[in-house]
Amino acid sequence: MPETIAPAGLTRRNFLWLGWSALVGFLTSGAAAAARFFFPNVIYEPSQKFNAGPAQDYPMGVSTKWLNEQRVWIIRTEKGFYTVWARCTHLGCTPNWFADQNRFRCPCHGSNFSSDGDVIAGPAPKPLYRCAVEIASTGDLIIDKAVIEGRSGFRDKTPFFANFKATV
Numbered sequence: 153m154p155e156t157i158a159p160a161g162l163t164r165r166n167f168l169w170l171g172w173s174a175l176v177g178f179l180t181s182g183a184a185a186a187a188r189f190f191f192p193n194v195i196y197e198p199s200q201k202f203n204a205g206p207a208q209d210y211p212m213g214v215s216t217k218w219l220n221e222q223r224v225w226i227i228r229t230e231k232g233f234y235t236v237w238a239r240c241t242h243l244g245c246t247p248n249w250f251a252d253q254n255r256f257r258c259p260c261h262g263s264n265f266s267s268d269g270d271v272i273a274g275p276a277p278k279p280l281y282r283c284a285v286e287i288a289s290t291g292d293l294i295i296d297k298a299v300i301e302g303r304s305g306f307r308d309k310t311p312f313f314a315n316f317k318a319t320v
């Protein structure tokens with residue numbers, strides 16, 4: 153009769169196999185968990201850069217053409233272009249452009265911004281951000297929302313302002 157330990161019917165040999173199996177299972181699951189760290193969770197988002205079409209086609213002033221699709225306004229001045237990211241610096245709502253008042257107004261808590269993006273009124277603590285803009289060799293406006301700037305003195309220079317002279 154083989155030597156047994158409790159519970160009744162479990163042999164010493166089977167008990168050792170059970171122990172070794174548990175140890176191997178434990179080490180394997182630990183190694184698998186460690187290997188998982190080599191494959192981090194990555195969220196692939198669409199590029200923040202987009203082609204806004206020919207610069208020549210934009211009229212002077214604030215264009216709302218890309219507001220719904222890209223959440224930016226494109227502003228053309230006598231000297232060139234800049235873009236304003238349509239995200240209120242208070243809590244992130246999307247302001248609206250009121251051409252008759254020459255200002256952006258946020259519907260959430262009433263912040264007002266000039267066409268430069270500066271705060272005129274309301275709880276917003278900072279000016280609206282500008283996005284990087286350049287004019288490609290094709291004459292198209294290329295806007296990069298991943299590069300933003302809100303500080304005056306910086307936002308008026310490259311890459312946040314693109315010089316442009318209209319050709320007739």
Ligand code: FES
Nearest residue numbers: 240242243258261
């Ligand atoms: S989110 Fe615009 S004023 Fe509050």
